[in-house]
Amino acid sequence: MSIANEHNLHLGPVPAARPYGIRVHLRRGDPFSLLVGNDWQKMHWFATAPERDAALADMSRRHEYSRTGDEPAMSFEKIERVAESRAR
Numbered sequence: 001m002s003i004a005n006e007h008n009l010h011l012g013p014v015p016a017a018r019p020y021g022i023r024v025h026l027r028r029g030d031p032f033s034l035l036v037g038n039d040w041q042k043m044h045w046f047a048t049a050p051e052r053d054a055a056l057a058d059m060s061r062r063h064e065y066s067r068t069g070d071e072p073a074m075s076f077e078k079i080e081r082v083a084e085s086r087a088r
Helices: 049-060 082-087
Strands: 020-026 041-046 074-080
Touching: 020 049, 041 049, 049 074
Parallel strands: none
Antiparallel strands: 020 041, 020 074
């Protein structure tokens, strides 16, 4: 069976430790929180700090399809699993 979107494949082994992360959460008062709850959050984990920082820059940028005056509804925070980053 062929793959419909080969560009979506992760073509390498998943790193054993991914201590560098980004916590994504909604800003206070966002109407989407009525659907997902006030405590909704999502974490994304990366093997290196530069990889995490590049992803954060891309996630938090003003996208080309944004309208004038649109503001991102999400907040982004750098996080670390201290035990994993010290073990390296």
